[in-house]
Amino acid sequence: MELIYFPEPGGRYPDDIRMDGVTYHVYSDYAALPETVSPGSVFVLSLADRDSAFRLLHALRQDPRTGLQPVFTTTAFGFPLDQVSDGRVESALDAYTRARAIVDRLGRLDESVFAPGASDQLRILGYLYSRPELHLVPQRLWSSEGFYSYPVLEAMLGTPQLVATRLLALCDRKLLRRGQLNDRVRHCPACDGAHLNFVDLCPNCRHLDIVQQPFLHCFTCGAVAPEERFVDQDGLRCPNCYASLRHIGTDYDRPLENFSCTSCGHTFIEPEVQARCMHCTTLTPPDRLTPRTVCTYELTDLGVQAAESGTMEDVFALLDTVNSVSPTYFLNLVNWLLALARRHNEERFTIIGLRLQNMVELNARLGQQPVLDMMDTLATRLRELVRSTDLSTRTGQQMFWLLLPKTGQAQHRIVLDRILALRNLLPDGGGIDFETVVFSAPEDMQPDATGKLLLARLE
Ligand SMILES: [Zn+2]
Ligand SMILES: [Zn+2]
Ligand SMILES: [Zn+2]
Secondary structure, eight states, rough: OOOEEEEEETOOOOOTOOOTTTTTESSSSSSSSSSSSOOOOEEEEEOOOOOHHHHHHHHHHHHTSSSSSEEEESSSOOTTHHHSOOOOOSHHHHHHHHHHEEEEEEESOGGGGGGGTTTTTHHHHHHHHTTTTOOOOOOHHHHHTTTTHHHHHHHHSSOHHHHHHHHHHHTTTTTEEEEEEEEEEEOOOOTTOOOEEEEEEOTTTOOOOOEEEEEEEEETTTTEEEGGGGGTTTEEETTTTTOEOEEEEEEEEEOOEEEEEEETOOOOOOOOEEEEEEEEEEEEEEEGGEEEEEEEEOOOOOHHHHHHHTHHHHHGGGGGGTTBHHHHHHHHHHHHHHHHHHHHOOOOEEEEEEEOOHHHHHHHHHHHHHHHHHHEEEHHHHHHOOOOTTEEEETTTTTEEEEEEOOHHHHHHHHHHHHHGGGGGSSTOOOOEEEEEEEEEEETTTTTOOHHHHHHHHH
């Protein structure tokens, strides 16, 4: 283990604590760090100044070389800074003790996770992998654009938008799962902002300046107007027909309308409610806002495997060159095709799934480059096989799906045979091994099937 210490300007590391197997380094700042930093490093920031600590912590988390290692401070800074760090320590011994479990687990990660070009997704997996008891809990933060924030991920990736995109992609790939549901936030459909102000408006001219006041309804002429316009020195008199109004229920009553617009004079029962976006000023009716759930995220078993195998994700990502769409989009299309097939007897389509069996094992045996080459060949052949109207997606790390619209059982056999022939691409059984699963509509259709259920059953 390497203990890297950042003291106050002019301060120095207390050298009275020495532990076996621990080396010590002192650096004045992030910029002073050497080119290579060991994944087994532990950082201690002995800074009392919040701004300096903020800058250094964010610089360390953002850099793939240093982003996953334990970072401690000697001062407690409160939320959200203490969530970006791994907390406050009392001494070097304290840092050593608390860092050990994290450093052990970081040692099991593929080294590509720490490479300067490491992907955001891999780094998120690595962070959670090294802190297994930690779940990503959204933190309520009124000053954040989306009201909720994942401070450590924002420090690592830079922007909340990027964090949201990556979390969605990781869930799509089943590397993360959504845990507890914490909240539901509505967003502006124009700019995705969450800071909304709900305003009551005139339903006629949408002006903001409306007043609520008691109204009267004259039975003689039917006029409806604010009560103040009926008041006369002798009592109540209709401002329209000048009838004297003496008895409620006989001469007049109180109508449902009790709002009037000072701009256009319109009188109405209920104002129109609109949400004004405080970012882009767009007005949106509440039911047209985009609801989004805010939840806790946890690593799945597949996510654990992905973190351990490192850039394996890059290997699988080669398949994204085969007319690929996101899993969500793919499922929506399957739902639509299922609905079509239920309605029209002649409608048919086929889904072929490839379950890649031995990628992690191949990677361990042959190293990454040969596996990348094999996958590239497989992806190229698949691209030659599919028509421009066929689509593909990946779920998890091992399932690759092809959607063949307008393709019935008779025609899909040809495609399937060609896919199975790809298994013999590499001699000596040294290649990529996969199994196939097939679904054909309408033959295999079940009455309750949805795209999601269907893929889950096939997988
Ligand atoms: Zn907006
Ligand atoms: Zn009247
Ligand atoms: Zn108006």
